[in-house]
Amino acid sequence: MLRTPTGGAVVGTATADDRPMSIGTVLLRLRDEFPEVTISKIRFLEAEGLVEPQRTPSGYRKFRGADVERLAQVLRMQRDHYLPLKVIREHLDALARGEQAALPSGGGPRDLTDGGWDAESGRATAARIGRAELLAAAEVTESDLDEWESYGLVTPTAEGGYDAETVTVARLVADLGRFGLEPRHLRAMRAAADREVGLIEQVVAPLRRHRNPQTRAHAEATAKELAELSVRLHSALVQSALHIRLH
Incomplete structure (x- = not known):
């Protein structure tokens, strides 16, 4: 319902049932297209003036369908065009005023390794992205990135450069930072991830050494499946431990 290929304005997608929604309901609506979005991310976008939900007398946020669509536009332009929030806000405000504003261009191919930039989609097509794209996509400073490194x-x-998955890592580290978790607190997560990678490598190593090319190709698919299962197990263990300790 919220998808649009260009990252521009969404037209005519508001639902007939436009009852106020809680931030949790908004999160569920966005998760299909943006599985990595979090409540803290939505709050951050609100603090940055990208969306202005109504507030109840007791202070609870109440979002409308138009708010959800605007959030989707913001997240889409970040993901597909690597645009900073200031540029996104100015673009959406211009559209809200009825102006025919062209979508600003992103970081451009000059900062991408291997020339991997699709001008039509605004996406990185290379396996690596440049430092400027990473800073813009994660909305962090040079000093932040230096500390994380x-x-x-x-x-x-x-x-040189960074793999595309690093954008997700940087955004998550930034989100955790807004809760007061500093890089030094996250070293244990880095170490745990390295241990999980070691276990996966043990499983797929015999496949990679196999003489059959199809078997060697199967190693990559197996590694991805094991990684997904590992992430799901980690999430389930954390949720289970939290439930036990908080109840």
């Missing part, structure tokens, strides 16, 4: 939370590739 010093703790091993973000690591550039041997050839």
Whole structure:
């Protein structure tokens, strides 16, 4: 319902049932297209003036369908075009005023390694992205990134640049930082991830050494499946431990 291929304005997608929604309901509506969005991210976008939900007398946020659509536009332009929030806000405000505002361009191909930039979709097509794209996508400063690198939370590739998944890592580290968790607190997560990777490598190593090319190709798919299962197990263990300790 919220999808649009260009990241521009969404037209005519408001639902007939436009009852006020809680922030949790908004999160569920956005999760299909943006599985990594969090409540803290929505609150951050509100603090940055990207969305202005109504407030009840007791202070609870109440979102409307138009608010959800606007949030989807913001998240889409971040994901697909690597635009900073200030540029996104100005663009959406211009559209709200009825102006025919063209979508601003993103970071451009000059900062992407391997020339991997699709001008039509605004997406990185290379396996690596440049430092400028990472800073813009994660909305962090050079000093933030330097600190994360010093703790091993973000690591550039041997050839330079960063793999595309690093954007997700950087955004999550930034979100955790808004709760007061500093890079030094997250070293244990980095170490745990490295241990999980070691276990996965033990499983797929025999497949990678196999003479059959199809078997070797199967190693990558197996590694991805094991990684997904590992992430799900980690999430379930954390949720279970929290439930036991908080109840």
